[in-house]
Amino acid sequence: MLTAIHRPQDIAKAHAGFLRRMRGVLRAGIPNVAFGFQGGGIALDQALCNDRIWFAHKVVERAAVPRHWNAFGTDPLEPGRSHGITVEVNFAVDGVDRRVAALFAVDDRTGNTVLPHREGSAAGDGASGGRRS
Numbered sequence: 001m002l003t004a005i006h007r008p009q010d011i012a013k014a015h016a017g018f019l020r021r022m023r024g025v026l027r028a029g030i031p032n033v034a035f036g037f038q039g040g041g042i043a044l045d046q047a048l049c050n051d052r053i054w055f056a057h058k059v060v061e062r063a064a065v066p067r068h069w070n071a072f073g074t075d076p077l078e079p080g081r082s083h084g085i086t087v088e089v090n091f092a093v094d095g096v097d098r099r100v101a102a103l104f105a106v107d108d109r110t111g112n113t114v115l116p117h118r119e120g121s122a123a124g125d126g127a128s129g130g131r132r133s
Contacts, residue, residue, distance in 0.1 A: 002105040002116060008094045014104035014113050015068045015091060022048060022055050030054070030077040037085055042069065049077050059093065066093040067100050089117060 005014055026048035034043040035056055047056040054077045060069045068091040073083055090100040102117040 001108045002114060003108055004096050005104040005106060005113070006095045011068070011091060011093060011104060017113060018070070018104075018115070019057065022057075026050050026053070026055050030079060032079045033077055034080075034082040035071055035073075035085055036082045037071075037088075041082060042071075047077055054083070061093070065097045065099045067091060068093065089115070 005011055028049050029046045030049055031046050032043075033047045033056065034041055035047075042056070042058055042060075044056055044058060047054050049055070052074065054073050054075075055070070057068065057070045060067050070089045070091075071085045071087070072089070073086045075083055077083060089102045091102050091104060092100050096103050101119075102115060105114050105116055106112070107114055
């Protein structure tokens with residue numbers, strides 16, 4: 001059974017572990033990048049990548065649901081250019097909110113932190129133009 005992590009300090013700790021893992025495999029940093037999505041975009045000082053994928057993250061506090069925004073894509077990153085997002089994996093900053101599709105949970109059997117994600121808002125529901133992640 002999985003138990004959702006809902007306290008802000010525990011979510012922040014789980015997200016820090018997620019970021020450590022991303023930094024472990026995506027080591028190259030590309031400066032001055034932007035990412036576009038329906039209804040807006042985000043500019044960042046840096047995103048991480050390897051020769052196949054890129055990863056970007058930011059804490060978005062001014063939103064209906066404050067969240068840890070995490071985006072992934074496959075197009076080559078270029079400084080000063082906006083990039084399309086292939087998939088987002090977002091976690092509420094506080095509690096569990098169904099308006100974001102991911103959360104952190106603890107596997108009660110193993111004690112491992114896992115990342116469950118509801119399909120639908122992320123891909124395959126038509127909102128993403130039919131793309132599947």
